[in-house]
Amino acid sequence: MPAPDAKWTGRATAFADSYAHLCAHTAPDLLDVAGPAPGGALLDVGTGSGTVAVLALERGARVAAVDAEPTMVELARSRVPDVRLGRLPELPYPDAAFDAVVANFVVNHVPDPARAAADLARVTAPGGRVAITVWPRPAPPLQQLWNDVLDAAGLPPSPSIVPPALNFERTTEGVTGLLRGAGLRDVSARLLTWEHRTDLDSWWIGPANGMGALGEALAGRDEATMARARREYERLAAPFLTGDDLVLPTAALLAWGTR
Template identity: 50%
Template sequence: MSATTFDDSERTIWAGRAGAYADTFARLCAHAVPDLLDAAEVGPGVRLLDVGTGPGTVAAAAYARGATVTAVDAEPSMVELARAAVPAADCRVAVLPDLPFGDGEFDAVVGNFVLNHVGQPRSAVAELRRVVRPGGWVALTIWPTPPAPGQSLIGRAIQAAGARRPPHLPPLQAEEDFARTAEGLTSLLAAAGLREVSCETLHWNHRVGAEEWWAGPAAGVAFTGQLIQSQPPAVRADIKAFFDEFSAEFADTDGLLTLPHAALLARARS
């Protein structure tokens, strides 16, 4: 299946940025991992596919539970980190919605925030259903809309500075998008033919220093980082100034930020 302009943009956004992601936003995304693996009923002997493994956080946690782990990511530098994190796992480069596996090859498939980064979410979910055995579980997390206050901190600063989205960062095509709500996510899974679909909202506070939180986008990590880097110097400076101002709302006496976050976790049976 041919890649969309959104997919092409995602490949550019993440190219070579595995290290910067691992040092910044990876710790945030790790909060959802235990619940994600519980939802997919991952335990000893389970043949698990971790899609969008990033630096291998989910893969490592699944291996520690005794699962037989296969992990894929579209970005080669992420796969390198995952291989180092879980040498016993089969880690390889692969891009949704075209996975190099046979029908029903896995007992469970998980994706931690991977649907936020694919240009064809419906085809992606259908592919996940294809590679999981009948009766196996698919479990996925996404960031919801509207976002939790901590998640929207950087976005608020970008908006306050009047930053404009450049043409090389296209939005997801309207016909491919879906509501980033519990209903939207469960409908997406059900439309792929998955059964027993359910969704819950995870809540947690992410504790991090302000400069560490800024380091991710400053290094160009993810869409927000690329958006910031594409702005003229004066706008970038304004974004940082607003970030510093808004960060004070979340600062504790020890200097760390307490950032409320939320994620949607859906699971369904093939």
């Protein structure tokens, strides 16, 4: 059984109240390109709070889901019947088990993206689709906000979990190359753009609970450092406020290919 991902340990509720709403935006596009047809078998890898899996169920798929963090599995099981503990690149399923496999903002959280993509392809049946999303580079305004807060608060960024030799460019070319390297064919990608609407307090839930680049940098810091980061966050977020609404432009790379 895989070890829990320490980055997300015990943070399922905080994730559901914050970043899950952001990540949910891409779920319809992800399923549009992945399928499968009603009645087909779909695997949702890194299901988190189960958003993609629930939508796939509503579309008539037979859905299984997996996540590396036990509290995420528990949360998702309240919405999706078949959820297991597991992680890339060692998914607990046999080869060619699914008609479609999706991973919504998961490949950007693994130390070996190529092995992860290969495992997604492994559990996909011939003729089935793999579809993934990742955050692009350069960072869109929403993600750049956290980088700017880190700098303004004098906090060092967390080191990348991906060694340079194993990383890939977070561009359409980079993500399509990753899927082609996993043996997929007819690979395509496109950039999705939207505005994420939230408010100052709700959007601070993630960093306050140790999630994301800023949250990792704040983990274990004293109250004065937390307060300084919060002040810088409010200052830098001010241009994105419309009344009480925080409106943050963002984007994601969507890529897919056929096994």
